[in-house]
Amino acid sequence: MKALLMSERGLVLRELERPTPRKGEALLRVRKAGICGTDLAIASGDYKIPKPVVLGHEIYAVVIAGDDGKFRPDTRVTTEINVSCRRCAFCKAGLRNHCSNIQTIGITRNGGFEEYLSIPAVNLYKIPDSISDDQAVFVEPLAAAIQLTKMASIKPGSTCAIVGTGRLGLLILQVLKLRNPALLVAVVHKKGNERKARLTKLFGADRIFSSYDDDPELMIRETNDIGFDHVVEATGRPEGLDLAMKIVRPRGTIHVKSTHGVPVKFDATHVAVKEIRIQGSRCGPFEEAIALLKNGKVRVSELITRHFRLDDFDQAFTKAWEPNSLKVMFDV
Amino acid sequence: MKALLMSERGLVLRELERPTPRKGEALLRVRKAGICGTDLAIASGDYKIPKPVVLGHEIYAVVIAGDDGKFRPDTRVTTEINVSCRRCAFCKAGLRNHCSNIQTIGITRNGGFEEYLSIPAVNLYKIPDSISDDQAVFVEPLAAAIQLTKMASIKPGSTCAIVGTGRLGLLILQVLKLRNPALLVAVVHKKGNERKARLTKLFGADRIFSSYDDDPELMIRETNDIGFDHVVEATGRPEGLDLAMKIVRPRGTIHVKSTHGVPVKFDATHVAVKEIRIQGSRCGPFEEAIALLKNGKVRVSELITRHFRLDDFDQAFTKAWEPNSLKVMFDV
Numbered sequence: 225m226k227a228l229l230m231s232e233r234g235l236v237l238r239e240l241e242r243p244t245p246r247k248g249e250a251l252l253r254v255r256k257a258g259i260c261g262t263d264l265a266i267a268s269g270d271y272k273i274p275k276p277v278v279l280g281h282e283i284y285a286v287v288i289a290g291d292d293g294k295f296r297p298d299t300r301v302t303t304e305i306n307v308s309c310r311r312c313a314f315c316k317a318g319l320r321n322h323c324s325n326i327q328t329i330g331i332t333r334n335g336g337f338e339e340y341l342s343i344p345a346v347n348l349y350k351i352p353d354s355i356s357d358d359q360a361v362f363v364e365p366l367a368a369a370i371q372l373t374k375m376a377s378i379k380p381g382s383t384c385a386i387v388g389t390g391r392l393g394l395l396i397l398q399v400l401k402l403r404n405p406a407l408l409v410a411v412v413h414k415k416g417n418e419r420k421a422r423l424t425k426l427f428g429a430d431r432i433f434s435s436y437d438d439d440p441e442l443m444i445r446e447t448n449d450i451g452f453d454h455v456v457e458a459t460g461r462p463e464g465l466d467l468a469m470k471i472v473r474p475r476g477t478i479h480v481k482s483t484h485g486v487p488v489k490f491d492a493t494h495v496a497v498k499e500i501r502i503q504g505s506r507c508g509p510f511e512e513a514i515a516l517l518k519n520g521k522v523r524v525s526e527l528i529t530r531h532f533r534l535d536d537f538d539q540a541f542t543k544a545w546e547p548n549s550l551k552v553m554f555d556v
Numbered sequence: 557m558k559a560l561l562m563s564e565r566g567l568v569l570r571e572l573e574r575p576t577p578r579k580g581e582a583l584l585r586v587r588k589a590g591i592c593g594t595d596l597a598i599a600s601g602d603y604k605i606p607k608p609v610v611l612g613h614e615i616y617a618v619v620i621a622g623d624d625g626k627f628r629p630d631t632r633v634t635t636e637i638n639v640s641c642r643r644c645a646f647c648k649a650g651l652r653n654h655c656s657n658i659q660t661i662g663i664t665r666n667g668g669f670e671e672y673l674s675i676p677a678v679n680l681y682k683i684p685d686s687i688s689d690d691q692a693v694f695v696e697p698l699a700a701a702i703q704l705t706k707m708a709s710i711k712p713g714s715t716c717a718i719v720g721t722g723r724l725g726l727l728i729l730q731v732l733k734l735r736n737p738a739l740l741v742a743v744v745h746k747k748g749n750e751r752k753a754r755l756t757k758l759f760g761a762d763r764i765f766s767s768y769d770d771d772p773e774l775m776i777r778e779t780n781d782i783g784f785d786h787v788v789e790a791t792g793r794p795e796g797l798d799l800a801m802k803i804v805r806p807r808g809t810i811h812v813k814s815t816h817g818v819p820v821k822f823d824a825t826h827v828a829v830k831e832i833r834i835q836g837s838r839c840g841p842f843e844e845a846i847a848l849l850k851n852g853k854v855r856v857s858e859l860i861t862r863h864f865r866l867d868d869f870d871q872a873f874t875k876a877w878e879p880n881s882l883k884v885m886f887d888v
Contacts, residue, residue, distance in 0.1 A: 271825065313782055314806065322806035322830070324781065375831060449656065450645055457824075465824055474646065474654035483825045490822035492789075492797055493603065493815045495836035498654070499707060502834040504827035 226534050227338035228554075231276040235267055235537060240278075243334070243342035250290040250345040252301065254556040257336035258282035258361040259544045261391060261460040262483050266331070267541055271485030273331050280336035280554070281305040281329050284360035290345055300351040302363045303336075303343050304510055305329045310346075321507045337534060339556055349510045355517050361553050362395070362524040363513045369395040370516075371508030372479045373403065376501070378454055380404040385443065385452040387411045387436065387467050388459030389424045391527065391551050392481055396456050398522045401428040409446055411436060411467070413459070419548055423526055436463065440470035451476060462488040474498040479505060527551045558866050559670035560886075563608040567599055567869060572610075575666070575674035582622040582677040584633065586888040589668035590614035590693040591876045593723060593792040594815050598663070599873055603817030605663055612668035612886070613637040613661050616692035622677055632683040634695045635668075635675050636842055637661045642678075653839045669866060671888055681842045687849050693885050694727070694856040695845045701727040702848075703840030704811045705735065708833070710786055712736040717775065717784040719743045719768065719799050720791030721756045723859065723883050724813055728788055730854045733760040741778055743768060743799070745791070751880050755858055768795065772802035783808060794820040806830040811837060859883045 227240040245251045257280040265271035266279060287299040295301065308315050308323030315323050327333040329343065351360045369392060378384065384405045386393050389412050397410055410429040412420050413436060424432050431446055444451050451473030457464045458481045465488050468478045480502060516522045527550045532540035534554055544552040559572040577583045589612040597603035598611060619631040627633065640647050640655030647655050659665040661675065683692045701724060716737045718725050721744050729742055742761040744752050745768060756764050763778055776783050783805030789796045790813045797820050800810045812834060848854045859882045864872035866886055876884040
């Protein structure tokens with residue numbers, strides 16, 4: 225089968241043996257797989273992982289053979305990305321995404337940029353008929369967007385800013401909008417990103433700034449000079465945190481979503497003096513993401529930039545890097 | 557009167573006019589004033605402030621003349637360091653320490669390294685007779701130590717590590733001990749800091765590591781390889797956060813207390829992946845600090861390294877910089 229591997233020499237397309245499911249695993253035929261910011265950071269070499277590994281963790285697939293009665297052949301599924309031991313202290317405490325023996329598909333275990341994927345059946349979620357194949361690719365990133373609301377209480381009437389309106393930022397924008405904030409401000413990367421600016425407006429941003437370099441004072445003015453209760457750093461770039469620190473209010477919360485792998489310069493003194501909270505969050509609740517998509521509460525079709533075949537992975541990654549690009553996905 | 561100023565050319569002792577209290581202010585005769593890590597960071601040039609200003613914000617004083625009947629002449633007092641407007645949105649929300657028009661004594665407004673200090677009477681707290689003059693100097697830093705417990709819930713039975721057992725770290729150690737943690741680990745700066753190591757043991761650390769360079773894996777082993785629920789970064793140095801990041805558990809909290817003014821390198825990706833919380837905290841509740849000292853719950857006499865006169869400020873700051881030093885204070 226075809227598989228797109230991250231090797232010591234970068235991305236390479238290889239012919240691999242079809243995986244043989246172990247006990248408890250289901251064999252999937254991957255149909256769609258999205259390119260995430262993390263995939264780009266890995267491919268660029270910034271985000272270090274053990275190699276070689278097949279990338280890809282935003283997956284839509286159909287079951288070929290399941291170990292579990294719940295998943296008959298042809299069941300449409302997506303998969304949680306963390307394979308956990310279900311025995312360690314974290315798993316027992318319900319924190320399976322922080323399992324001490326964790327394997328993460330597309331990062332430390334083969335992922336979805338390959339034709340066949342073997343994965344524990346307990347990781348799978350059925351995709352309802354009302355969610356299309358393309359939409360199903362967004363379950364994983366949408367769950368990650370929802371997760372930031374699990375790690376910090378975002379109250380109705382609060383002021384929120386999103387720095388970075390890319391693949392993830394535009395999902396977060398929609399998730400925050402559902403929380404009914406008094407003010408929702410989004411910062412698009414650069415002037416000229418017309419598509420992102422248009423979608424940012426469509427998805428309900430009350431105010432849009434068109435560059436990370438815009439005057440932070442102007443952004444804060446939107447909040448009666450107080451600063452934002454919540455600032456989401458979703459730029460996928462190391463400089464995003466810097467702007468977030470400038471526009472968050474004293475005692476406010478910065479939500480860190482970027483996993484670019486690059487060390488950032490950080491003013492810890494400012495964090496102490498302003499009593500700022502910085503909250504990381506990562507993988508989220510798949511059931512809730514599926515429900516939001518099923519009920520049409522979150523729109524994802526507008527976020528699709530282009531489809532590629534695995535053979536054209538080079539073009540796909542080049543496209544995904546373009547500033548105006550949103551979700552680039554493989555038809556596997 | 558004598559006053560120790562931070563000028564563009566560094567610390568200088570000057571003869572200044574005795575301040576004239578404005579409406580609502582009390583005039584104090586400063587008796588004792590402690591040197592804090594922030595004073596050292598300012599004096600070194602790392603922590604930038606508008607100059608010139610008289611440093612010093614850990615103050616014991618007696619009232620000379622008060623605008624307020626509560627504070628008759630000779631009343632023994634200490635003072636909250638933030639002078640707030642009591643009109644802005646933060647003040648109205650009870651967050652006076654984040655006042656939009658804040659002045660901070662010893663930082664943006666003249667502080668306690670001078671013979672006479674004029675300060676709003678509302679900032680003053682009476683010092684009970686059972687608290688000595690020297691002990692009174694510790695009210696402000698002890699309040700700052702308590703503050704970290706206000707910004708995050710530290711449950712009995714949790715595991716806590718303190719990185720840095722200096723002036724502030726040894727107060728935090730005692731405050732955390734009162735919370736009844738299951739495990740309290742302290743990391744002393746360097747092998748050879750025998751005095752700090754001895755006090756760390758005396759104040760109840762269950763386990764002591766004797767260098768920031770000790771193997772983080774060995775520290776984590778103390779927590780059954782899970783990592784610490786809470787890690788306090790109180791080193792006053794930029795490298796402290798790095799160790800804190802290595803030993804905190806997934807979903808754990810790092811408490812940032814250092815205000816060294818130096819940008820630190822920071823692995824934001826790790827924060828996202830491990831869903832770590834970084835919580836800044838600064839100034840705290842004076843009433844609680846006074847109550848702890850009054851009731852003998854926190855010991856501070858052991859933390860006094862030496863007293864100096866303002867004339868000998870150079871020696872005093874040199875002494876305070878020594879790795880084995882704890883609280884150096886001025887008899888003003």
